[in-house]
Amino acid sequence: MKKILLSVLLSAPLWVLGQGFQVNLQGQKQIGMAGAGSALALDEASVFYNPGAVSFLEKNSVSAGVNPLLFKSAFQQTGSNVTENVKNKIAPPFEFYAVWGPKSNKWKLGLGVYTPFGGLVDWGNDWSGRYALTSLNLKAIYFQPTLSIKITDRIGIGAGFVYNHGDVNLQRALPVNFPDGRSGHATLEGTGKGYGWNAGLYIKTLSNISFALVHKSKVVTKLDNGTAEFDVPGSLRSSFPAGNTFNAELPLPSTTSLGIGIPLSQSTTLAFDASWVQWHIYQDLSFDYATNTPALADTKSARNYRDGSSFKLGINHQASEKLALRAGVGYALSPVQDGYVTPEAPDADRYILSAGFGYTPTRHFEVNASFFFEDVKSRKQKNIETGLDGTFKTLVYAPGISLTYKW
Amino acid sequence: MVGEFKMKKYILNSFIAAAILFTAACKPEIETPAGTTAGQANFSKYIAVGNSLTSGYADGGLYLEGQKVAYPNLIAAKMSSVGGGAFTSPFFNEDRLNGSGYISLTALVNGTPTLTPVTDKLAIRDAAKHLDKYSGEIQNLGIPGMRVDLSFDPTLTFSAANPFFERLLTDAQVGKTNYFQYIQGRNHTFFSIWLGNNDVLGYALNGAVTVAGDPTTVLTDKVTFSSLYANLLNALTAGGQKGIVATIPDVTAIPYFNTVKPSLLLAAAKASNPAAQAVFIQTGTGAVRVATDEDLIRLPFQSAGLFGQGTIPYGLHPLNPIANNWVLDKDEVIKVKDYVNSYNSSIKSIATSKGLAIADTYAYFNQVKVGVLVQGIGINAAFISGGAFSLDGIHLTPRGNAVIANVFIDAINAKYGSTIPTVDVTQYRGVKFPDTK
Known part of the structure; x- marks a missing residue:
């Protein structure tokens, strides 16, 4: 006689991606320059920044680095005087590169393993936005074998195939209460894979000013048979069957970058990168549950992202034979429109500041360190889908270090 | 080379120093926009006048959990940051916390609920089912069943007949006072009044049948309502106090109907x-x-x-x-709606003439009927699953109280320029679902 319909509980979708999930930490030298450097044949990280520049690297090398990242986000509900903070959790973006080619030949092979997208946000189970999200742990690891060829002494091209291994664990509270008053809880967990490519062109002009044009394709990552676990009171179990699974798609966007490298002197180089991130592919997000009930319908939610962009300016100064100093500034425009900001990626336009140094004790070894800081502007939002209403403010801190062996 | 080494050390040190400095200043700050002020109001002693909704009545009974999350109590807690003082309520004792008793949801099979009375730990003091007395200062003056007309009960017998009123009175007062007298002389600086629901609900809940000799099933005359309501506001503002009045929800907006x-x-x-x-x-x-x-x-x-x-x-x-x-047949619905509209226009015009804030719960509950989305929670007027209404289909869940508290707070802040913080609705539950099938 009275069907209890709970579909509203799950009408809100579970994933969004934003600039906040694009992790711009793929090489310590470039990070020290705010992420600029696609037009510089700096090191093996060119496998990511510009495959076209890889063939211009003088040496063969392997390197590995890590950038422990602290994503500090705060939220204040509209009208409230309470500020809530995410828990301190350190995400570990990392990068590994190898570049090899016969000396004085026109080609080089490269391999990159890096984490261009990811997010680790844990607001806890009691915060005021918990019915939108309690925590997200998203990792995308790209594997990129690459071939780079010097067409002339001044022009290089390169391309790599990208395989993405994605992991996601997303949790939120459900507004149904147990007899002791606590809320229900949903956990979605899955792994997926996707494919793409990364290609670049590197041009060094006669004046030694260099240019780069790089395109990294979109990587639509498919998650099949992820587990959908719902912790609900027993009387609602039939609406949220145990052992349910879901399929979903994670559209990771393409990025087109234009870079310029300007040597100011023998020892000082300026790098500028402008990137256009084609987030518009992220129009909606669909969840397909294996078992549907009146309370648990498949969802298709509007995201309506526009394209994002970033502008980064960096400087590299070779202070001595062994020591290099770097600094950078940048600005990024958010792809997330008003009404679509969420606690997964409390996104807004952001400032970037960075610094770094490199030390080369021997001709084989090199250590590079960087510090990367992002100030994401405060943004007052009412989410259209969840009604979460408040102000987000985020700061990102990422120190990093890498070791390189060259021969 | 020594110079270079020194320089490297200097650079390394400054780099580390800069990194430490950054991380120390690391926590993002959000400024509270308006600061904290009581505006033109004075919240140092707030009293809440009203009926069951004000008392925290829920699930067909008055019990401690409901009393603690009654909307006036939630508002008073938030007033404390803008000069609000203590707020006292006639709570039942912890060992008799189930008060008058209430109903709980014990099974839900194929969407059909089983409702079971809770009969332990009751605060019933005698065979006549009188409730435990409460003595001492009271600021939550909500009394289940109270009506505008019966506030002025000339026979003074309602103070004995209504067990929720009787428990608040001394033996000398029982049968010797009425609500209008009872709420006066409390030295309040701020008040809320949400009263009048029962002047129409009492009639509607009985299927629009007035039982002879039962004044709680009478439909209060419109003109009488208006003049009595004005008397109430005159008394509450006698010392120039500021306050807030609330309109009466449409009876067709509740799950009961x-x-x-x-x-x-x-x-x-x-x-x-x-x-x-x-x-x-x-x-x-x-x-x-x-x-x-x-x-x-x-x-x-x-x-x-x-x-x-x-x-x-x-x-x-x-x-x-x-x-x-x-x-409540179609024509009775029209009649009841007409009375609600009339009461509400009286409430609003009297309040406006006195410069008081108005919490338009009539308008808000009409939104709830369609469905509202509050901080990630879908709330509507559906029975059990809607989240706002408790198991009696009339009174509010803790979540419903939190939502209504914010309707009051927003109206107070808008009227008096105060900055009472809003209540975090997500901290309050809806209906408790049984954990077994």
């Missing part, structure tokens, strides 16, 4: 007896006719065990229609 629908009854009847043709009701005029979904059937009908019973199946035959007192 929206859950048991003739179309659903007919569908259920057809499932067991395909010959069932229509649901029949007896209207307020005594006529018998086929019911439509414009006729509202009271929530308890679902568990009354009447429907389809008897040799002439109850409610399914014109010779055995659903009795008048179970039904």
Whole structure:
């Protein structure tokens, strides 16, 4: 006689991606320059920044680095005087590169393993936005074998195939209460894979000013048979069957970058990168549950992202034979429109500041360190889908270090 | 080379120093936009005047958990940051926390609820079912069943007849006072009043049938309502106090009248007896006719065990229609709505003339009826699953109280330029679902 319909509980979708999930930490030298450097044949990280520049690297090398990242986000509900903070959790973006080619030949092979997208946000189970999200742990690891060829002494091209291994664990509270008053809880967990490519062109002009044009394709990552676990009171179990699974798609966007490298002197180089991130592919997000009930319908939610962009300016100064100093500034425009900001990626336009140094004790070894800081502007939002209403403010801190062996 | 080494060390040190400095200043800050102020109001002593909604009555009873999350208590807690003082309520004792008793949801099978009375730890002091007395200062003055007309009860007998009122009075006062007298002389600096619901609900909840000798089933005359309400506000503002009044929700916005629908009854009847043709009701005029979904059937009908019973199946035959007192028929709905509108225009015009804030709960509950989305929680007027209404289909859950507290707070802040922080609705529960099938 009275069907209890709970579909509203799950009408809100579970994933969004934003600039906040694009992790711009793929090489310590470039990070020290705010992420600029696609037009510089700096090191093996060119496998990511510009495959076209890889063939211009003088040496063969392997390197590995890590950038422990602290994503500090705060939220204040509209009208409230309470500020809530995410828990301190350190995400570990990392990068590994190898570049090899016969000396004085026109080609080089490269391999990159890096984490261009990811997010680790844990607001806890009691915060005021918990019915939108309690925590997200998203990792995308790209594997990129690459071939780079010097067409002339001044022009290089390169391309790599990208395989993405994605992991996601997303949790939120459900507004149904147990007899002791606590809320229900949903956990979605899955792994997926996707494919793409990364290609670049590197041009060094006669004046030694260099240019780069790089395109990294979109990587639509498919998650099949992820587990959908719902912790609900027993009387609602039939609406949220145990052992349910879901399929979903994670559209990771393409990025087109234009870079310029300007040597100011023998020892000082300026790098500028402008990137256009084609987030518009992220129009909606669909969840397909294996078992549907009146309370648990498949969802298709509007995201309506526009394209994002970033502008980064960096400087590299070779202070001595062994020591290099770097600094950078940048600005990024958010792809997330008003009404679509969420606690997964409390996104807004952001400032970037960075610094770094490199030390080369021997001709084989090199250590590079960087510090990367992002100030994401405060943004007052009412989410259209969840009604979460408040102000987000985020700061990102990422120190990093890498070791390189060259021969 | 020594110089270079020194320089490297210097650079390394400054780099580390900069990194430490950054991380120390690391926490993002959000500035509270308006600061903290009471504006033109003074919240140092707040009193709440009203009925069951104000007392925290829920799930068909008054018990401690509901009392603690009554909307005035939630508001008072938030007032503390803008000069609000202590706020006292006639709480039941912890060891008798189930108060008058209430109903709980003990099973939900295929969407059909089983409601079971809670009968332990009651605060009943004698065989006549009087409730435990409460003495001492009280600022939450909400009394279940209180009405505008009975606030002025000239016989003074309602103070003895209403157990929720009786428990707050000394033996000398019982039968010797009325609510209008009771709420005065409390030296308040700020007040809220949400009263008048029962002046129409008492009538509607009885299927628009006034029982002879039962003043709680009377429909209060519109003009009488207006003049008595003005008297209440005159008394509450006698010392120039500021305050907030609330309008009366549309009775058709509550699950009590929206859950048991003739179309659903007919569908259920057809499932067991395909010959069932229509649901029949007896209207307020005594006529018998086929019911439509414009006729509202009271929530308890679902568990009354009447429907389809008897040799002439109850409610399914014109010779055995659903009795008048179970039904708020179409014309009675129109009548009740008309009274609510009239009361509300009186409330608003008197409040406006006195410069008081108005919490338009009438408008808000009409939104809830359609469905609202608050901080990730979908809230609507559906029974059990809607989240706002407790198991009696009339009174609020803790979540519903939190939502209404914010309607009051927003109206107070808008009127007096104060910055009472809002209540975090997500911290308050909806209906408790049983953990077993």
